[in-house]
Amino acid sequence: HLVPKPISGIPYNTLARYMPWGDLITLGIHNWLTGGVFDWFSLQCLKHRSPLIQVFIPSFSTTHPTVVLAELREIEDIVTRRAVEVDRADTMHIWFGIVAPRATIGMKSEDRSFKEQRRLWNVVLSPRFLEDVAVERFGEVAVKLADLWKKKSNIVQEELAFQVQDDMRIATLDGIWKMNVGSELGLLNAKLERLEQPKAVRKSGNGKAVFSNTVMPEFYSILGTLLMVLDWVMQGISPRMYTWFFNTTGILARAAKRKDEVLKRCIAISRERVHQNSGSEPIDTTCALGEVMRKDFSLNSKASEAASNGASGDDALTDELLELLITGHETTASSISWALKFLTDHPEVQSRLRTSLYAAFPNSTLPTAKDIYTTPLSYLDAVIAETLRLSLTGPISFRQTLVQCDILGHTVPAGTPLVLVTAGPSYDSPDMPFVPEYLRSKTSQATYLRKHTQTYPIAPATDSLHAFNPARWIREDGTFAPDAVHMLPFSAGPRGCFGKKIALLEMRIMLAVLMMRFEFPRLRKGLSGYGAVDGLTRRPTCCYVQPKTIGTRA
Numbered sequence: 001h002l003v004p005k006p007i008s009g010i011p012y013n014t015l016a017r018y019m020p021w022g023d024l025i026t027l028g029i030h031n032w033l034t035g036g037v038f039d040w041f042s043l044q045c046l047k048h049r050s051p052l053i054q055v056f057i058p059s060f061s062t063t064h065p066t067v068v069l070a071e072l073r074e075i076e077d078i079v080t081r082r083a084v085e086v087d088r089a090d091t092m093h094i095w096f097g098i099v100a101p102r103a104t105i106g107m108k109s110e111d112r113s114f115k116e117q118r119r120l121w122n123v124v125l126s127p128r129f130l131e132d133v134a135v136e137r138f139g140e141v142a143v144k145l146a147d148l149w150k151k152k153s154n155i156v157q158e159e160l161a162f163q164v165q166d167d168m169r170i171a172t173l174d175g176i177w178k179m180n181v182g183s184e185l186g187l188l189n190a191k192l193e194r195l196e197q198p199k200a201v202r203k204s205g206n207g208k209a210v211f212s213n214t215v216m217p218e219f220y221s222i223l224g225t226l227l228m229v230l231d232w233v234m235q236g237i238s239p240r241m242y243t244w245f246f247n248t249t250g251i252l253a254r255a256a257k258r259k260d261e262v263l264k265r266c267i268a269i270s271r272e273r274v275h276q277n278s279g280s281e282p283i284d285t286t287c288a289l290g291e292v293m294r295k296d297f298s299l300n301s302k303a304s305e306a307a308s309n310g311a312s313g314d315d316a317l318t319d320e321l322l323e324l325l326i327t328g329h330e331t332t333a334s335s336i337s338w339a340l341k342f343l344t345d346h347p348e349v350q351s352r353l354r355t356s357l358y359a360a361f362p363n364s365t366l367p368t369a370k371d372i373y374t375t376p377l378s379y380l381d382a383v384i385a386e387t388l389r390l391s392l393t394g395p396i397s398f399r400q401t402l403v404q405c406d407i408l409g410h411t412v413p414a415g416t417p418l419v420l421v422t423a424g425p426s427y428d429s430p431d432m433p434f435v436p437e438y439l440r441s442k443t444s445q446a447t448y449l450r451k452h453t454q455t456y457p458i459a460p461a462t463d464s465l466h467a468f469n470p471a472r473w474i475r476e477d478g479t480f481a482p483d484a485v486h487m488l489p490f491s492a493g494p495r496g497c498f499g500k501k502i503a504l505l506e507m508r509i510m511l512a513v514l515m516m517r518f519e520f521p522r523l524r525k526g527l528s529g530y531g532a533v534d535g536l537t538r539r540p541t542c543c544y545v546q547p548k549t550i551g552t553r554a
């Protein structure tokens with residue numbers, strides 16, 4: 001046999017045991033034919049009609065099979081209550097290690113550096129930072145994105161549609177940069193300026209326009225190279241081979257060097273400002289880095305520690321900052337793009353959303369970002385929840401068993417990689433075999449008893465789980481019901497999404513501003529496909545809009 005010994009009793013593809021690359025070839029073919037990777041894991045569970053299967057993927061482990069779990073209740077139990085047995089997978093460290101080896105995303109939760117970094121960066125999740133800094137920064141970006149689309153639609157006289165994934169990506173990157181670093185990255189500005197120049201439209205016809213390329217600030221291409229490397233390493237047959245290739249060709253080294261120079265300069269400026277003020281005053285509340293430096297300063301002066309090698313060392317800070325820039329823009333860009341697609345294809349939902357926003361903000365001007373953040377907006381929250389449910393932006397979490405443990409009645413050895421399919425058959429294929437209670441972990445059973453609730457998705461009987469219907473998240477009294485459908489789009493527990501609060505506030509502000517400034521008419525079939533490609537997230541391949549400016553509120 002060419003792959004590790006299977007775990008007894010857990011289904012697997014028999015042929016894969018006799019193939020040098022195990023299941024990787026079929027996964028590769030699936031990816032080549034469909035652009036998907038994440039859904040392949042769900043398909044294997046459906047094929048074996050089991051929520052627990054094993055696959056052989058040498059790039060995840062050459063010594064253990066990879067166990068795939070697609071059962072939401074058990075996944076939630078593992079990520080929230082079994083952190084002593086299961087932690088972040090080594091593969092994540094290999095993948096992210098290529099661009100940010102000291103970033104927490106790849107570290108085990110018990111690592112000292114993980115704890116130190118998190119202690120510093122947790123400041124960005126404080127209610128004060130979210131309301132005073134993050135909301136303001138994303139508000140500025142949302143308005144600028146709307147200005148860009150207004151200009152674009154004026155140029156095409158509101159008669160042609162255009163793709164927006166790229167605009168979304170640069171807007172979310174501008175936003176997360178501003179929130180973290182405080183300065184302008186200038187990507188939306190560059191696009192706005194390009195529209196002032198001749199030949200703003202490269203080509204048009206068939207109901208759509210393609211705008212000319214823009215020369216972007218240097219950091220954009222540096223980050224683009226790092227993301228390309230990360231994408232290849234994550235999806236490639238052998239992460240080590242790609243790491244070697246990118247290292248020997250110098251592609252990675254050049255981008256990494258420039259990235260270090262840029263980010264370390266930002267760190268140095270923030271540190272200098274805090275030191276000049278002896279760290280005592282809340283001087284730099286305009287960005288995360290300022291907050292982190294202030295916290296670092298006070299921790300270090302209390303403990304009289306040197307600030308050079310720990311979490312506050314520049315290398316560690318640079319990697320963590322890069323991690324947040326990467327995880328904090330592509331995820332939200334994909335999710336907001338999916339939301340726009342769903343809303344464009346469901347005019348009745350779009351108009352109900354707009355009406356609810358007008359009711360909440362009856363004045364003729366646009367509400368401020370803070371108003372959008374602090375006002376109860378049930379239907380907007382429902383649209384966001386429904387988008388997250390259906391878009392499957394980050395449908396998989398990677399873990400690894402630290403010790404031998406039981407999963408759904410099977411003994412899984414220590415060191416086994418786990419692929420947790422949060423957005424898989426357990427909530428969109430109700431015909432998966434029922435899991436008897438006795439097979440579940442003790443903590444899962446106890447929680448179930450305590451909650452006394454049905455934890456599987458409960459959709460109204462008349463409504464298909466595949467339909468985009470935000471109303472399923474609205475209670476009879478009109479309030480938002482966050483638990484209407486059991487789902488984990490951000491995973492959960494100590495290693496769930498660090499940026500969940502930021503993502504939700506960003507989606508709220510962006511969608512409210514865009515919906516109050518534009519109508520997005522339904523487009524012809526060729527412009528509304530639902531194809532997707534998987535990279536760091538599941539991204540739509542076709543996301544056209546044809547924004548029509550709404551008069552008085554613009």
Ligand code: HEM
Nearest residue numbers: 105327328331332335394397490491495496497498499503
């Ligand atoms: C709609 C947008 C987003 C979605 C759907 C999403 C989803 C996820 C998921 C599924 C994970 C894996 C969790 C696990 O392994 O259990 C994750 C991790 C993470 N996310 Fe997000 N995310 C989003 C936005 C953001 C934003 C805006 C940030 C940063 C500001 C961020 C930062 C992170 C970080 C740092 C991790 C690693 C956490 C750790 O290792 O402890 N995410 N995210």
